[in-house]
Amino acid sequence: MSDDSPVTPMTNPNLFGHAASERSFLDAWSTGRLHHAWLLTGPRGVGKATLAYRIARFVLSGGGAGEADGLFGGAGPKSLEVDPEHHAARLMAAGSHPGLKVLERAENDKGKLAKEIGVDQVRALIPFLGTTPADGGWRVVIVDAADDMNRAAANALLKMLEEPPVRTLFVLVSHAPGRLLPTIRSRCRRLVLAPLEAASVHAALQSVRPELTSAEIEQLVPIAQGCPGRALRFAGLDIQGLEKALDLLVRTGDPSGALAMELAGVLSAAAMQSRYEAFLELVPERLATLAEEAETADLARIVSLWEKARDLAGAAVPLALDPKSVVFELSRIVAMASVRSSNLV
Incomplete structure (x- = not known):
């Protein structure tokens, strides 16, 4: 080698x-x-x-x-x-x-x-x-x-x-x-094997990617969530940008579907394959977090949406599903999860 x-x-x-x-x-x-x-x-x-x-x-x-x-x-x-x-x-x-x-x-x-x-x-x-x-x-x-x-x-x-x-x-x-x-x-x-402490993630990233600067590693450590391999998969993919888009879906509910359509257009480009795959991983994680934070009246509905998103995200690449349709559907699922049961008709 x-x-x-x-x-x-x-x-x-x-x-x-x-x-x-x-x-x-x-x-x-x-x-x-x-x-x-x-x-x-x-x-x-x-x-x-x-x-x-x-x-x-x-x-x-x-x-x-x-x-x-x-x-x-x-x-x-x-x-x-x-x-x-x-x-x-x-x-x-x-x-x-x-x-x-x-x-x-x-x-x-x-x-x-x-x-x-x-x-x-x-x-x-x-x-x-x-x-x-x-x-x-x-x-x-x-x-x-x-x-x-x-x-x-x-x-x-x-x-x-x-x-x-x-x-x-x-x-x-x-x-x-x-x-x-x-x-x-x-x-x-x-x-x-449990998620690592930040210091161990830092050491692992430094060992595997010695060319990274300390500043670059510091940016990757929170993305890792205790898993160095996760940080390496997401390096250079502007994960913060994807997380901000998910935040916006949750905050607004995207009633017109405009944000979902915009995300679908951007992430379905051939050059965006890695970011697309990162999005597939981030969406079920975000829904799991929403479920953990949900009130009792909303829990079953959000868990159901999480299951739907997990299955779709897991099948998207192996079954070569249309990326634009997948991103749009997953975005709409996240938006739906943000709506409280008391506001549903």
Whole structure:
């Protein structure tokens, strides 16, 4: 990897603010009672994928000095840190470690991501899991994100979790664990990654994007909402402008639909794809906030609007829905949520 290559969860050696989760994994490793499947949950962008690859790098490197039968006795290692020059770390950074398989949405021949992880991708693990690990080591399977599996894929993975091969570790990343099969959740040990404090977000952004100035990072920290990945997704997209537009929809109710039409026209331009996708993420969040602040008489109605917006926003990109129509409809939903029940006819 060249020095100017973008840092990804696979190549990122640093993780900030999740020492307790690391310690939980290390304690299990050190005592020799390592569960075969781990489910990493928490909001999108909080660091789950980075932790998943950090775990994989640690396990595939042998877990540090003093290893006994693959696991540590006594106090064990103090962190999951692995020297970037370690052979296993270099292979992982290059995406070529023979002991690691990653399940994620695949790209088609046009470079677009598939809508889901399919059953054939899961079944492709069978030869990998049927071999003996090199040098008596470990194999690691990362699923990022497990929420992306369709039903058939989830059932195929479940069979593997029910009868795991020896010295094989499954690490599942999930933004919405409630969508997973209960039987998958029950077979995993869960680590919940909470949003980070501002100082940890600042450190994470500085580590991943060292070219950013302190002033630029300070602007991104509140946008992150405790999730560095969120800040990076939204960097340079004038999120404050989108939030001001949502504020205006809420404040005025946009009775004529003029603001909704204006937003639809701006965000549907081809050059605005990234801002459009950010808008799709911001609208359900804003409605969730309105629901939290709602009076009892308005709560059920706003929750219903939130569900409608969540489903539409989630389907917009995978189903290639018309962006102009989607933005207009979502804007009108936000405006409707601002109207109190006492003012409805």
